[in-house]
Amino acid sequence: MPRQSPKTKDLARAIARKRVAGLISLSEKALRDGNQELSRRYAELASKIQSHYRIRPSLRYRVCKNCGSILVPGITSSTRLSSSRGYIVVKCMVCGTELHKVYKK
Numbered sequence: 001m002p003r004q005s006p007k008t009k010d011l012a013r014a015i016a017r018k019r020v021a022g023l024i025s026l027s028e029k030a031l032r033d034g035n036q037e038l039s040r041r042y043a044e045l046a047s048k049i050q051s052h053y054r055i056r057p058s059l060r061y062r063v064c065k066n067c068g069s070i071l072v073p074g075i076t077s078s079t080r081l082s083s084s085r086g087y088i089v090v091k092c093m094v095c096g097t098e099l100h101k102v103y104k105k
Ligand SMILES: [Zn+2]
Pocket: 064, 065, 066, 067, 068, 069, 092, 093, 094, 095, 096, 097
């Protein structure tokens, strides 16, 4: 198969970026409607596309690594500050996995 030209690659990435944004909003909508399975499926597809095309910003703090649910503050995730250690704790309320994000240097 011939290699993709840089132009084609950029186009593919632009389409993928739109897809990811669309899937994330669909996932949030499905979650708010109470359809958790569908929401998880959309989030899974979004993170697959994101990692394949290496789209920034990453979905590391939007999709749970362990169970694949979308992290919506107040619904499926809680955010706390650990001031003594200097990091943000994002906890998935579906499976209990915690993500740490350093904010202090
Ligand atoms: Zn989880």
